[in-house]
Amino acid sequence: MRSYLDFEKPVAELEAKVEELRELATRGDVAAIGEELTRLELKTVKALSELYANLTPWQKTQVARHPQRPHFSDYVSALITDFTPLAGDRAFGEDAAIVGGFGRFRGRSICVIGQEKGSDTESRLVHNFGMARPEGYRKAARLMELADRFGLPVLSLVDTAGAFPGVEAEARGQAEAIARSTDVTLSLGVPNVAVIIGEGGSGGAIAIAACNRVLMLENAIYTVASPEASATILWRDAGRAQDAATTMKITAQDLLKFGIIDGIIQEPLGGAHRDAEAAIAWTGEAIAAALTPFDSMTSEAIRVARTDKFLNLGRKI
Structure with missing residues (x-):
């Protein structure tokens, strides 16, 4: 059953009427109902198109967090064959919030790392809603170094509200783990590509997203802190999250304009959650x-290109 966001209420009402007419058409005179059904279907598509053509940053935040949006596991299942996940940071333990391993992308061996939020209550608890602890980032760094050793490109699929802020995470060195993972990401001699598929929150995102190419889905967000946290910091009022979302320039369109990301991936009409198969295929x-230009580059050239990219951030502003 489709889940609707608050601002999608007009579309929800129209689609409910469409479903009612389709149900009636199976029971009675299809010809009599057909004309009205066609009219309502066209009206629904038009309403959805107009709505998604003018989303505010806060509405995009809601779309990025949609519970039915495809997650890391969905992308891996569709795009990566022979995927073999690896676990543990070789220091403390396993963290299911970050999943990583090796497989084949279009016949090419590749390392894949990303946050998994989970799709139901049980899996969300297992994956801690995609908020990683230090061992998750140390695992990510371990896998990236392994990929570098064997000359395999790295793909990061980012979807997290941020790193886990709990006391135990801080006690085990959360900041150091994020910094080290970021350093490893920047230092690789193999090409790496990051895709923000939902939320890209704070250091929890940048730890695996400091890549040669950073792409974002059309309705994803990428930000130094969540709108709620930023509103609390700026105005001491989490209720002003909408104001924070607008002020912070967290959308793909704004970030491409500022040169923070390298490209935007189109989503199906109404968001990736309405047609996950198409969204994943386009991704x-x-x-x-994004990977093709690096095929003929040396390790040093790849490393220099990435370093130059990040040293030049902000110069377009």
Whole structure:
């Protein structure tokens, strides 16, 4: 059953009427109902198109967090064959919030790392809602170094509200783990591509997203802190999250304009959650296109290109 966001209420009402007419059409005179059904279907598509053409930053935040939006596991299942996950940081333990391993992307061996939020209550608890602890980032760093050793490109699929802020995470060195993972990401001699598939929150995102190419889905967000946290810091009022979202410039369109990301991946009409198969397929095409330019580059050239990219951030502003 489709879940609707608050601002989608007009579309929800129209789609409910469409479903009612379709149900009636199976029971009675299809010809009599058909004309009205066609009219309502066209009206629904138009309403959805107009709504998603003018989303505010806060509405995009809601779409990025949609519970039915495809997650890391969905992308891996569709795009990566022979995927073999690896566990543990070789220091403390396993962290299910970050999943990583090796597989094949269009016949090419690749390392894949990303946050998994989970799709139901049980899996969300197992994956801690995609908020990683230090061992998750140390695992990510271990896998990236392994990929570098064997000359395999790295793909990061980012979807997290941020790193886990609990006391135990801080006690085990959360900041150091994020910093080290970021350093490893920047230092790789193999090409790496990051895709923000939902939320890209704070150091929890940048720890695996400091890549040669950073792409974002059309309705994803990428930010130094969540709108709620930022509103609390700026105005001591989490209720002003909408104001914070607008002020912070967290959308793909704003970040591309500022040169923070390298490209935007189109989503199906109404968001990736309405047609996950198409969204994932388009993402696969974008990943392949992003990796291709690095095929003929040396390790040092790849490393220098990435370093120059990040040293030049902000110069377009």
